[in-house]
Amino acid sequence: MSHSIDGSRNSCALHGALQLIEAIDGVVPVVHSNSGCGFQHFLGVNRASGSGVACGSPPVSSSNVTEKHVVFGGSSRLREQLKNTVKVVDGDLYFIVSGCSTEMVGDDIPxxxxxxxxxxxxxxxxxxxxFRGGVHHGYQLAARALIDQLPELRTTHPGTPGKLVNIWGIVPRQDPFWAGNLEEIGRLLEGIGVEPNLLVGNGQDSSAWHRVPQAALNLALSFWGEAPAERLAELYGTPSLVFGELPVGSNSGNLLRAVGEQLGFDPERTETFIQAEEIRLHRHLAALADTYFRAGFQREFVLVGERAQAAGIGTFLVRTLGLIPRGFVITDDLPDGQRELLPHAFGDIIREFGARLFFSEDRAEIAEIVRELKPGLVLGSALEEGVAREIGAPFLKLSFPLGDRIVLDRACAGYRGAATLIEDIGSALLAGSR
Amino acid sequence: MSEKKGKHIAIYGKGGIGKSTTTSNISAVLAESGYRVIQVGCDPKSDSTTILRGGNDLPTVLDTLREQSKVKLEDISAVGFGGVLCIEAGGPVPGVGCAGRGINAAVELLQDLKVFEEYKPDFVLYDVLGDVVCGGFAVPIRDGIAERAFVVTSSDFMAVFAANNLFKAINKYAPSGGARLGGVIANSIQAPHSRPLIDDFARQAGVPVIGYVPRSMTVAQSELYGKTVIEALPGSEQADVYRNLAKYIDESHDSVIPKALNGPELKKWARSWGDRIFEAETGVVQNMESI
Incomplete structure (x- = not known):
């Protein structure tokens, strides 16, 4: 049955595509749609995602079609916009993305x-x-376009044979910690001898995408990364590894072991690196011990976020930090048949602790769940801030939208991300216990 | 809506079935009878009113809207035979843009320009491409525009199919204040089975057939002169056929919500007629019928 969604946190396919494109240096998006589409992306996504957008008005080229272009076709308007864009914005790559009205009309964008x-x-x-889908699907569509169309533009760059790994499935801005998370995962992979291809964020440009076909492995860190990996398997026969969750804390070791094994790396070298990271994490945990008991870390919590995030962070909070899961609300719009497929460790936690599992992107519905479960700690988006205050629970903003939290290269993935996560949760608990 | 808005009638039919010819001749008769008439062509081909205007050029509403920001009635209309005010909505070139939205935009503009309030027509006839392929082509039968729709059909299956699609659209819009069906106009009646086939289809749908227009050289000849039959050959039998149609539209206020046939029903019905025509041609006589 159809129903309305209150305060949805999942934007549309056009925005998802823009989020990917804007995270690649030198790639210039050209929106072929109504003026509202680009502007809504600026207001509803970029400004709410906790990190940088260029100053001033939305810096996106848009054809801003009107009724005239709908009736007579907007292809010529797009041609004009493209001509003007290449004149005023110097880019390595121009990327046209289309909105609902121009697709309904059937403008010949190719x-x-x-x-x-x-x-x-x-x-x-x-x-x-x-109307083709949500923000995550938009990420997939844009990634597919780059995978399929870039080889026509230029001969590819040579990669390091056998070591290059493309990382898929972290949707820029939809994961507010995307840049830091990728950087940390990249650091860990480098630690075992991988040449990580992060593809987005922190100086990644179109050359990273030109190297995509050369990779020895495609690593999907969420369901949304599986489609690009599958496409590359079709085109180049590249093997893929579906990890399906954000690696946080010790689970990062499992990721490194799996990648190392797939690439035929020396397991001893991998293990040595993992142990060094584990020792570092345990040193942090030891240093935390006094505060842990003083602030009463061991609380029941509810986590509201995307599946990969909920599984990764949730597993860390329970297995490493000893918190007690009351419930998880999964907010990404997973297709039918996907909802039941939980990563093993995460599924175990739910069964073992009798934690409740919900799928919702509706602010009011989620608030009701939080109210009912009445946990001692709420982790979620800015949309959950009100209900956390209402039940008097300490609150940490982790998922999109962040609203009033700034995130530049902070991570919650990997070993370092685990440490910052502990810092953030600890600070929230201490502030809440004052 | 003001009291002076007149009767708004939409005439639908499959492309090429003769609805523009029929509509123009009806407009001509109504004008001949002293009524003030507006005919609005709602087809991207923009040739609805050609034979009312002697084939002269008329800029379409949408072309004008594209060229200039402020559009006046004089820019988009021409006075044709008997004072009929002719307007063509126009549309994009084939394969580009959205003709359906074009019709929507054109009808909106006519309302914005207060054409009906100012011209005070007795009749407004919308001549609409009848395949009703999307919402835009159903604009004239939505609430507040035409109160009655007529459909022109021949006995060709595709024309009947298009008529049935219109019935579906009327079914959807009529309950919320949209147009109801005035009846079926049977056109290009030539083969012996044409009339009974259309009668049978109309009976199935529960709608009246308001006239039968025979296929006639008179029409072709008049069109070659760029005129309606009413103007070119006013004393012809064909002219009287159109006069009777116009008289019905003027005097009758009957309308129904048709019962559209669903896909399998329509196919079954068509197949039964296929058999009957085949039997007629091969001389099979059933139930003592003499055909």
């Missing part, structure tokens, strides 16, 4: 991209109307 390429401009496109 032809416009081809026209651009015929004039020696590097142009790719993705058909990303919101």
């Amino acid at each position: 032809a416009m991209a081809k026209e651009g390429r015929d004039q020696s401009f590097p142009v790719v496109f993705a058909n990303t109307p919101g």
Whole structure:
């Protein structure tokens, strides 16, 4: 039955595509849609995601189609917009993404991209109307467009044979810690001898994407990373590893072992690196011991976030930090048949502790769940802040939208992310116990 | 809506079935009878009113809207035979843009320009591409525009199929204040089975057939002169056929909500007629019928 969604945290496919594109240096998005689409992306996503957007008005080129273009077709408007964009914005790659109205009308966007390429401009496109799906699907559509179309533009860069690993499934901004998480996962992979291809964030540019076909492995860190990995398997026969959750704390060791094994690395070297990281984490935990008991860390908690995030962070909070799970609310819009597929360790936690599992992106519904479970700690998005205050529980903002929290390169993944997560949770508990 | 808005009638039919010819001749008769008439062509081909205007050029509403920000009634209308005010909604070139939205935009503009309040027509006839492929083509039968729709059909199956689609659209919109069906206009009646086939279809759908327009050289000849039959050959039998149609539309206020056939029903019905026509042609006589 259809129903309305209060305060949804999942934007549309066009926005998901933009989030990927904007996270690659030198790639210039060109939105072919109504003016509201680009602006809503700026207001509803970029400003709410805790980190940097260029100053001033939304820095996105948009064809801003009107009724005239809907009736007579907007392809020529897009051609004009593309021409103007290449004149005023110097980019390595121009990426056309389309919205609902221009897709309904059937504007020939591939032809416009081809026209651009015929004039020696590097142009790719993705058909990303919101009615095709949500923000995560948009990430997949844009990734697929780059995978499929970039090889036509340039010969690929050589990678290091056997060591390059593409990392998929962390959707920029939809995971507010995306940049820091990728950097930390990259650091860990480097530690065992992998050459990580992060693809987005912190200086990653189109050359990273040109190297994608050379990879020895595609690593999917959420369900949303599986489609790009599958596509690359089809095109280049590249093997893939579906990890399906954010590696947090000791679980990062499991990820490194799995990657190392897949690439045929020396397990001893991998283990040596993991042990050094484990020792560091345990040193932090030892230093925390006094505060842990004083502030009463061992509380019942509810975690509201995407599946990969909930599974990864949840497992760490329970297995390493000793917190007690009351409930998890999964907010990404997983397709039918996917909801039941929980990562093993996470599934074990739910069974062992009798934690409740919900799937919802509705603010009011989630608030009701939190109210009912009445945990001693709430981890979620800015949309849960009100209900956490209402039940008097300490609260930590971890998932999109963040609203008033700044995140630049802070991580919650990996070993270092685990340490900052402990800092953040501890600070929230101490502040809450004052 | 003001009292002076007149009777708004939408005439639908499959492309090429003769609805523009029929509509223009009806407009011509109504004008001949002293009524003030507006005919609005709602087809991207924009040739609905050609034979009312002697084939002269008329900028379409949408082309004008594209060229200039402020549009006046004079820019988008021409006075044709008998004073009929002719307007063509127009649309994009084939394969580009959205013709359905175009019709929506054009009808909205006519309302914004207060064309009906100012011209004070007795009749407004919308001549609409009848395949009703999307919401835009159903605009004239939505609430507040036409009160009655007529459908022009021949005995060709595809024309009947398009008529049945219109019935579905009317079924959807009529309960919320949209147009109801005035009846079926049977066009291009030539083969012996044409009339009984259309009668039978109309009976199935529970709608009246308001007239039968025979296939006639008179129409072709008049069109070659760029005129309606009413103007070119006013004394012809064909002109009287159109006069009777116009008289019905003027005098009758009957309308129904048709019962559209669903896919399998329509197919079964078509197959039964296929058999009957085949039997007629091969001389099979059933139930002592003499055909």
